[in-house]
Amino acid sequence: MTVVVLYFAALRELLGLADEELSLPGSSLSVDELAKYLVKRHPALSAHLGSVRFAVNEAFVNGAAQVVSGDTVALIPPVSGG
Numbered sequence: 001m002t003v004v005v006l007y008f009a010a011l012r013e014l015l016g017l018a019d020e021e022l023s024l025p026g027s028s029l030s031v032d033e034l035a036k037y038l039v040k041r042h043p044a045l046s047a048h049l050g051s052v053r054f055a056v057n058e059a060f061v062n063g064a065a066q067v068v069s070g071d072t073v074a075l076i077p078p079v080s081g082g
Contacts, residue, residue, distance in 0.1 A: 001027055001069035005038065008076050011052070014044055031056065032063035034073060052077050 006019045024037065031054045039046045054061055055074040067073055 001025075003034075003067055003069065004072045005034075006072060006074040008074060009079050010077050011045070011048060011075050014048070015042055028066045028068045030063060031061055031065045031067060031073070034067055035063070038075075048077060 002021060002023050004019060004021050007015055007017060012018050022037075024034075029037075035049055035054070039049065053076045054063075054065075055076060056065055056067055056071050058072075058074075
């Protein structure tokens with residue numbers, strides 16, 4: 001399956017990329033499983049995932065939500081502003 005992962009704000013700066021297209025085995029996986037894969041791919045993420053919100057196709061989801069081929073997954077860290 002192929003998914004697009006978008007990185008926002010501090011995560012974009014941390015990884016030096018805004019997005020990436022990933023080819024993953026299987027036909028689906030949970031957001032939690034994807035998060036584990038992303039930490040293996042980008043170890044710097046491990047310190048930040050506890051506060052990151054995930055969105056699949058522009059809808060916030062929990063870790064049990066399923067990701068399937070063609071989905072876009074966004075990692076959104078906490079932000080502040082005024």
